[in-house]
Amino acid sequence: MTLAPDLAARLVDIDDAADPRIADYLDIRERDLVARSGFIAEGTVVLDHLLRSERFRPTSLFLLKSRVAGIADRLALVPHDVPIFAAERAVMDTVAGFAIHRGVLAHAVDRNARQRAGESAKDGGETAELAEFLARSRRAGAPLVVAIGLANHDNVGALFRNAAAFGASGLLLDGASCHPLYRKAIRVSVGTALTLPFHHGADVQAIWKALERSGHRPIALSPRGTVDLAELKPGEGLALLLGSEGRGLPESLLAQTETARIAMAPGIDSLNVATSAAIVLSRLYSAA
Template sequence: MPDIIRIDDPGDPRLADYRHIRERDLVGREGRFIAEGRVVLNVLLGASRFQAESLLLLENRLDGASDLLERAADRLPVYVASQPVLDAIAGFHVHRGILGIGRRTDEPSLDGFLAELPPRALVLVLVGISNHDNVGAIFRNASAFEADAILLDETSCDPLYRKAIRVSVGGALKVPYWRGGSVDAILASLGDRGFDCLALSPAGATDIAAFQAGERTALLLGSEGTGLPPELLGPLSTIRIAMSKGFDSLNVATAAAIALHRLWAGALVRE
């Protein structure tokens, strides 16, 4: 059973990692991150790549959180506080009333990560996507349409930012991902592992509705506005999403959802 610990002092040093979480993010602090809400914490408690270090609950949520506590590790600290104390700790009104501190385990190298993927795999590659909402939404879409992994280059934001995890509805803790290095290095490693690398662009040569994915497909997505750089598009096969004439702009997360559904549905047809 977890340890239930009452907290009455917002300055309690045991709550240091929860303090003023809106103004600072725990990413980069020894691999720790903030998880918010029942759905996300439920994912965290069942994740293999992450470990829950503690929970912080509003006192009137404790009785209703029995399912979460049943999944919690033995002796996991579960701090319980009143609304004023919880808000003072977090630095804002925490209306969900359920927070947790997670920590990621050791990460493999890129080659080691790719070696763990199945023979038939669909991978997303995010290039320069630094908006937390977009990254979170892409992870949510990837979870919905069973992408096997997401690779993020060094210029994309960390999916364990608090807002990205929240927007992903826990998808950032479910979909395997690897982040770091240049997109050129990522593409080289994917090529070595037999992936067909495609670029999604409004100027793509092939309509995605006519595209047939192979056994191993990696789909590149670029940032809002600038998209994927021309020097990257040149050597790659390119696909596009057809839309109304005179309008060629979709939010990158929306475009990812459409593309993933098309590739996912195509894979189901072949099974």
């Protein structure tokens, strides 16, 4: 396939795995990156989300040469100051440290990383950031998903995917939860981690207080919950609290929160956490 001349002119050929221009892609499996220093987006679906994300922007793309022609339409949407590197498979796999089947990688950063870092350094910066996130969620009216101690990358990714599918206003993750920008979490989220608003890193007590202040109605999902799902109504600022599958939510949190449970067959007392969220959010979405 012949490339359009302007696309062909933009491609930067990489034929040496040690080329410093693609250092951001070195050993990406081992070196999971987080928001401030940048992160890796993988595959065309995730790239699509990255290109329309308000919060994140690509700093470069790194493509398998054989994939370029097939995604030319997408590449036309990549801002002109973003370099597009292209290599043969052997070079790409050597750089990444494993076989990149999809052949489409991007390195990206948070547009506001410097500003955010500055805010956090100031006294109360983090609290203000959390309050602002929650105020936006409350205005959006849709349910907010809150993850406590969710360390599994797959679960966090799936939670994003399901929250986005049912129009949640965002995802609030405590500091004990996996960061949504881990490569695997982004991939399992099908890119929604880059477009659904999220906040990561606050502790449980700070989250609880901030939810009270922002006028959310916290509902903790628990096998021992008391509220029937059918009683939950959308549009009232519901904040759905989810714990990890093994440990569940902290007892101290359950003691001070309304709790809801999903009716299940006798003898069964748990579902995957992202599946549980999907069931609740789907009901709220259909009832809206």
